[in-house]
Amino acid sequence: MKAIYTIKEIKERLLHIKDETDPFLIKVRKDERKGVQTLIRSWEKKREKEREAIKEFEQMKQYEQSLWEQGYQWIGGVDEVGRGPLAGPVVASCVILPKNFYLPGLTDSKKLSKEKREMFYDMIKGNATAVGVGICSAAEIDQFNIYEATKIAMQRAIEETKVNVDYLLLDAINLPISTPQTPLIKGDSKSISIAASSVIAKVTRDRYMEGLGEKYPEYGFENHMGYGTSEHLTALHTHGVVEQEHRQSFSPVKAVVSSS
Known part of the structure; x- marks a missing residue:
């Protein structure tokens, strides 16, 4: 040619x-x-x-499609972020998507780059039928334990949608409520609603931890998001515990508290 x-x-x-x-x-x-x-x-x-x-x-989309065909209208996908960190809250989200929602590439938020998560966050917020976010603080995690706090955060997220959710798709957990629900192992890779909620929860929590990083620059929260990295553990032993932000029931933090 x-x-x-x-x-x-x-x-x-x-x-x-x-x-x-x-x-x-x-x-x-x-x-x-x-x-x-x-x-x-x-x-x-x-x-x-x-x-x-x-x-x-x-x-x-198959789980949502099947439920729509059964007559359910307000299908909430629920996921959480932040069970494992030593600091910061556990954040859950409930997202209800319309039938015409279309976002190829949407998947488990951990598989997405920060740039793509931020972009998808805006697209989900702008196109979802409803979005709710629920937060359980470090103090509440210490009070109830992380598993119970996760369920509380999820229930808060569902309530925050301000709609009558008639079915729930959850990432590997059952909630003690009467709403019909299906827990899915690795649900954020199997359901678009759960994947969408994982993006909302992840971006929300990351922004919270980045804010803590600005407030407490010596801890580097914006780098490790509260997880027990060597940077975080060094800061914890050097500067001590941040009240209301470090989970004092978690072993590495508990050790610092007991030694001080």
Whole structure:
């Protein structure tokens, strides 16, 4: 093929092509320049990832689809973030999505980059039928234990949606409430509603911990989000416990408290 377009022009036009039958794509496939063939391969890989994301999204929508077909309207996906850290709250979210919600690539928040989580957070907040967030503080975790505090945070998140949730999809937990529910092992990779709630909970908690990082810069909360990293443990032993933020019932924190 005689070169009609520059490689830069081809690169720009490929950004907007989604269909393999596009006349321009068919034409440039015949361009034997190495740079053009590299661009074509890159486009093909990107399209394959997009197809996989669409397929995964449709698979993850099956639980919601089945429940909609059974007549349920307000299906809440529930997940939490922050069971394991030594500091900060446990945060839960309940998200109810409309039937036409479409966000390929949505999955367990831990599998997403920070940039993508932030982007998805805005898209979920802007398109969800309802979003609720529930928080249980470090002091409440010490009072009730982390498992019970997690359930309390989840119930608060459900109540915060301000709607009459008629079915719950939860990430591997049962709640002591009358609402029909299904716990799913690794639910944030199996249900779009749970995945959406995991994104909301993760971004909410991360922002909280980043705020603590600004308030207590010596602890580096914005780096470890309260988990027991070497940086955090060193700061804990050097500067002591942050009242109301460190979980004093957790062993590493308890040891510092008892030795002070």
